Amino acid sequence: MVRARAVVRGGVQGVFFRGSAREHAARLGVVGWVRNEPDGSVALEAEGGREAVEALLDWCRRGPPGARVTGVVIEWLEPVGAERRFEIRH
Numbered sequence: 001m002v003r004a005r006a007v008v009r010g011g012v013q014g015v016f017f018r019g020s021a022r023e024h025a026a027r028l029g030v031v032g033w034v035r036n037e038p039d040g041s042v043a044l045e046a047e048g049g050r051e052a053v054e055a056l057l058d059w060c061r062r063g064p065p066g067a068r069v070t071g072v073v074i075e076w077l078e079p080v081g082a083e084r085r086f087e088i089r090h
Contacts, residue, residue: 001079003032003047008060010070012042018088020064021056025086028052035089046086047079 021034034044
């Protein structure tokens with residue numbers, strides 16, 4: 001198990017980024033959360049198998065149709081093991 005925090009910058013709010021991230025994470029079996037940040041970025045934390053988390057991070061570099069990702073900053077964290085799903089936080 002691994003956990004990563006990502007901050008996604010660019011035109012990533014108002015393009016269904018959070019909902020698409022939740023759907024993609026569910027397909028991959030990844031748990032965690034995603035939220036819009038006041039500065040216009042999207043932050044997320046994802047936990048699961050290394051390949052699944054890396055696949056979600058790769059998706060974040062593109063985002064859903066309509067997104068314009070200009071950068072992704074990733075930080076690797078210690079797994080928490082407490083979450084049961086991937087949720088949208090407000």
